[in-house]
Every structure is written in structure tokens, then in C-alpha cells.
Amino acid sequence: MSEFRLHPQLAAxxxxxxxxxxxxxxxxxxxxxxxxILVPRVAGxxxxxxxxxxxxxxxxxxIDIASQVLREQFAPDKLNIAALGNMVSQLHVHVIARFKGDxxxxxxxxxxxxxxxxxxxxxxxxIDALRTHINPSGT
Amino acid sequence: MSEFRLHPQLAAxxxxxxxxxxxxxxxxxxxxxxxxILVPRVAGxxxxxxxxxxxxxxxxxxIDIASQVLREQFAPDKLNIAALGNMVSQLHVHVIARFKGDxxxxxxxxxxxxxxxxxxxxxxxxIDALRTHINPSGT
Numbered sequence: 001m002s003e004f005r006l007h008p009q010l011a012a013x014x015x016x017x018x019x020x021x022x023x024x025x026x027x028x029x030x031x032x033x034x035x036x037i038l039v040p041r042v043a044g045x046x047x048x049x050x051x052x053x054x055x056x057x058x059x060x061x062x063i064d065i066a067s068q069v070l071r072e073q074f075a076p077d078k079l080n081i082a083a084l085g086n087m088v089s090q091l092h093v094h095v096i097a098r099f100k101g102d103x104x105x106x107x108x109x110x111x112x113x114x115x116x117x118x119x120x121x122x123x124x125x126x127i128d129a130l131r132t133h134i135n136p137s138g139t
Numbered sequence: 140m141s142e143f144r145l146h147p148q149l150a151a152x153x154x155x156x157x158x159x160x161x162x163x164x165x166x167x168x169x170x171x172x173x174x175x176i177l178v179p180r181v182a183g184x185x186x187x188x189x190x191x192x193x194x195x196x197x198x199x200x201x202i203d204i205a206s207q208v209l210r211e212q213f214a215p216d217k218l219n220i221a222a223l224g225n226m227v228s229q230l231h232v233h234v235i236a237r238f239k240g241d242x243x244x245x246x247x248x249x250x251x252x253x254x255x256x257x258x259x260x261x262x263x264x265x266i267d268a269l270r271t272h273i274n275p276s277g278t
Contacts, residue, residue: 056199078228084247106226108223
């Protein structure tokens with residue numbers, strides 16, 4: 001099997017935040033919502049079912065970590081968690097902090113609004129804050 | 140804490156298929172897509188994070204079961220798995236078989252098309268087939 005490489009579309013849409021034992025944690029470059037994407041560093045996998053069981057268990061753990069980070073940092077009204085992959089088949093999981101009154105509420109975020117890229121300052125601040133919250137959790 | 144009761148909106152939109160150790164498995168009454176919904180029978184929970192850890196582990200297991208059933212029975216091009224809950228806050232997980240050329244492809248299904256209710260015959264057949272696939276798996 002070939003080596004893992006992040007899909008170019010995901011690379012274009014996101015900014016790297018952290019590397020957990022299984023997944024790269026990416027920040028969607030869309031200031032409309034605090035929006036993380038987890039990408040398991042496993043080549044050629046597009047469905048959760050296709051991960052080996054220990055990786056699947058680890059992925060759920062890392063989804064919990066990402067959810068907890070967003071909850072602590074943003075106190076959202078709702079978390080949205082989804083593995084879709086109709087456009088980009090490389091397995092990736094969205095973890096999104098949603099607020100009553102955010103630009104898409106109560107609809108799902110995909111396709112609801114054009115992405116609103118962060119400014120350079122916002123990016124630096126947000127990624128810094130996310131890293132501070134993610135790293136202390138250890139795994 | 141009060142007893143678990145299925146949210147009236149979920150009850151109105153779906154048909155009961157099976158009862159797994161943690162979740163009720165429901166069929167979305169929308170013939171546009173083979174679409175299951177898992178609802179943990181735990182009262183007052185709206186986020187995955189709020190389940191106790193053993194229930195969370197069991198939920199992932201049951202998501203795998205539902206995914207496997209849809210894959211075996213429909214051989215979809217992609218599975219979509221999501222916990223959103225912006226409209227109905229009772230914790231529920233969508234597991235949807237997607238096809239290139241289905242009415243919403245490649246967009247997410249929510250809000251894409253009006254639901255297309257099954258006929259009585261279709262309901263009976265589909266639920267029968269799903270039950271046959273779900274029950275042999277045991278847990």
C-alpha cells in the first residue's frame with residue numbers, strides 16, 4: 001500500500017493544528033464556525049469500517065478529544081460530528097462547534113455559506129489556543 | 140432522570156427496525172436513500188460526549204453494525220455517518236447509504252430533497268430485509 005498523503009483538497013481548505021497518535025487535526029479555514037477535521041494517517045481508506053479495529057477505537061477517542069477541545073474553548077450550543085466523504089473520499093471526520101445564530105443554523109454547514117477565510121492574525125491566535133487545549137490531554 | 144422516550148419528531152419520520160443493546164434502530168421513511176438512525180435509549184443526552192464511556196463504546200459498535208448492514212445489503216458508493224442534532228437535540232446518529240446519482244449526490248442529504256415516503260409494501264420488504272441482516276450479528 002502506498003504511503004499516506006493528505007488529500008490536496010483537504011490541504012487547500014485547512015490549516016494544520018496538531019498530530020494525535022492516529023489523526024492529523026486540521027482547522028477548516030472558515031471563520032463562520034470553529035471547525036476541526038480529523039484525518040487518520042492511513043493510506044487508501046475511505047470508510048470507518050475499513051480501518052482496523054484498533055485504529056477505529058483510537059479514532060473514536062480522538063473524536064472525543066476534538067469534541068472536548070471545542071466544547072471547552074467555545075461552549076457551543078451543539079457539536080456536529082460527521083464522516084461524509086462524498087466529495088473527498090479520503091477518510092476524514094468533521095467536528096464542528098455550532099451556535100444558534102451561526103450563519104447556517106440549524107442547517108448542516110456543508111454548502112450553506114461560502115467559506116470565510118481567517119485573517120493571518122486570527123489564524124495564529126486560533127491555532128495557538130487550540131494547541132494549548134489539545135496538547136495537555138496527552139493522547 | 141426521567142425515562143427514555145423517543146423524540147416525537149424522530150418517531151414521526153421513521154419506522155422501527157430493531158433494538159440493539161444500546162440503541163433503537165430506525166429506518167428513515169424516505170425512499171430516496173437507505174437511511175438508518177440509531178438512538179441510544181438514554182434519557183436527556185444530546186451529545187456523544189455526554190454518554191458514559193461504556194455506552195459510547197457500545198454506540199460506536201452499533202454504528203459499525205448499521206454500517207455493515209447497509210454495505211452488505213446495498214453496496215453503496217459511500218456511507219455517510221453523522222451526529223448533528225441541531226433540530227432534534229435527542230442524541231441520534233444517521234447512517235446513510237449514498238450512491239453516485241442519488242437525488243442529493245454529492246451533497247449531504249439533509250434538506251436536499253423532500254422525503255419520499257415508502258409504500259406499505261416497500262416498508263414491509265425493506266424492514267424485513269434489514270432485520271434479517273441485523274439479527275444474525277448478535278450484538
